[in-house]
Amino acid sequence: MARDLNRDRNRDKSVKNGGSSGNNILIKERDRTLATNFKALVVSKTEEDKYIREIKERSTDDLPEGDVLVKVNYSSLNYKDALSAIGSKGVTRNYPHTPGVDSSGVVEQSSSDNIQPGEEVIVHAYDLGVNTSGGFGQYIRVPVDWIVKLPNGLTQRDAMIYGTAGFTAAQCIYKMEHNGVSPGDGEVLVTGATGGVGSTAVAMLAKLGYEVVASTGKTDQSQFLKDIGAKEIISREDSADLSRPLLKGRWAGVVDTVGGDILATAIHSTKQHGTVTCCGNVGGHQLNTNVYPFILRGVDLLGVDSQNYPMQGRVAIWKKMANEWKIDNLELLCNEISLDGLNENIDLILQGKQKGRVLVNLQK
Ligand SMILES: NC(=O)c1ccc[n+]([C@@H]2O[C@H](COP(=O)([O-])OP(=O)(O)OC[C@H]3O[C@@H](n4cnc5c(N)ncnc54)[C@H](OP(=O)(O)O)[C@@H]3O)[C@@H](O)[C@H]2O)c1
Numbered sequence: 001m002a003r004d005l006n007r008d009r010n011r012d013k014s015v016k017n018g019g020s021s022g023n024n025i026l027i028k029e030r031d032r033t034l035a036t037n038f039k040a041l042v043v044s045k046t047e048e049d050k051y052i053r054e055i056k057e058r059s060t061d062d063l064p065e066g067d068v069l070v071k072v073n074y075s076s077l078n079y080k081d082a083l084s085a086i087g088s089k090g091v092t093r094n095y096p097h098t099p100g101v102d103s104s105g106v107v108e109q110s111s112s113d114n115i116q117p118g119e120e121v122i123v124h125a126y127d128l129g130v131n132t133s134g135g136f137g138q139y140i141r142v143p144v145d146w147i148v149k150l151p152n153g154l155t156q157r158d159a160m161i162y163g164t165a166g167f168t169a170a171q172c173i174y175k176m177e178h179n180g181v182s183p184g185d186g187e188v189l190v191t192g193a194t195g196g197v198g199s200t201a202v203a204m205l206a207k208l209g210y211e212v213v214a215s216t217g218k219t220d221q222s223q224f225l226k227d228i229g230a231k232e233i234i235s236r237e238d239s240a241d242l243s244r245p246l247l248k249g250r251w252a253g254v255v256d257t258v259g260g261d262i263l264a265t266a267i268h269s270t271k272q273h274g275t276v277t278c279c280g281n282v283g284g285h286q287l288n289t290n291v292y293p294f295i296l297r298g299v300d301l302l303g304v305d306s307q308n309y310p311m312q313g314r315v316a317i318w319k320k321m322a323n324e325w326k327i328d329n330l331e332l333l334c335n336e337i338s339l340d341g342l343n344e345n346i347d348l349i350l351q352g353k354q355k356g357r358v359l360v361n362l363q364k
Helices: 002-016 022-033 079-085 156-178 196-207 219-227 260-268 292-296 311-322 339-350
Strands: 037-045 051-059 068-077 102-110 120-124 139-142 147-149 187-191 211-216 232-235 251-256 270-278 300-303 334-338 357-361
Touching: 037 079, 037 339, 051 339, 068 120, 068 156, 068 339, 079 339, 102 139, 102 156, 120 156, 147 311, 156 196, 156 251, 156 270, 156 311, 156 357, 187 196, 187 260, 196 211, 196 251, 196 357, 211 219, 219 232, 251 260, 260 270, 260 292, 334 339, 339 357
Parallel strands: 187 211, 187 251, 211 232, 251 270, 270 300, 334 357
Antiparallel strands: 037 051, 068 102, 068 139, 068 357, 102 120, 120 147
């Protein structure tokens, strides 16, 4: 745990040097006296360059410095967490590491006047679970700037059924609507529809009154997709057609979670002045397109990044997800597991076999 030891050394140094304020010294000294042991998934790198995943006991003393200590009650599994759990250098640089870009829970200690112990919070994105110990542990310590207060209308559990996947789906819809798309405009395509971002996008768009067409590699899950609001299902094979530079214009809007040829095909089949949002790359990072959809149909291609989305917009989107955009039956999307179930589910999501959202109950 070389990295954790370094963190401890830095924390010691900060206490000796007086930290940034007297209040911080008190908090840090109290942390040290009241260290709590907790369970976490820890990914370690072996000497043979393999990555192993174990549930281990850790201490709050191992956590990085930060303004707020949160007891995590729920997290969720995203594709990015699985990449972090297999040593993907594009996600996590240093191991041992606890992944988990998502968390909801209760503030246990705070050195900020803006957040008090006992408040219910959501912490997701920024560096959480990337190179900062994440939500697959029962405690996290983070900067106050990463915290969203749990909005009225959502429980901690609801928030993590959505998680980063649901937030990203909402961001795509928000961008589409700001670009002029509305429910009366015609069909909206969602690709990778049974996945985390895909399934929450299908359900949210249906809730808002859109005609949703779901593209999936799991046509045996058609009933699931219809239950959450899709009106039509198309197969993954039928969603990739690069035979012509422009196809018949069908989509008023697109939420693409897949990238590659499926995104290119979606762009080529978007109708006049339609909007395509792009947030994922499970099907490839290349984009083989041409200028015609843009110069002949005025199609807009909008990128979506949830990780560093500014806090003001983040709070506004969570508020919508808690109110007028709230999915009626979130439980239909939810497969609940404990920390012990993560190992198996990480393998499933890497194989593209996950359906809906995997909710991780940290207190189970
Ligand atoms: N930009 C951002 O801020 C942001 C935020 C969250 C996620 N993402 C990205 O969005 C993507 C989806 O994330 P997620 O957490 O929803 O993952 P997920 O739950 O694994 O969903 C991905 C879905 O894509 C489909 N799929 C899998 N492999 C495929 C392939 N080779 N070709 C075509 N389709 C394939 C599958 O759905 P079907 O079987 O139904 O086709 C799969 O369930 C990932 O690339 C992730 O990194 C980006």
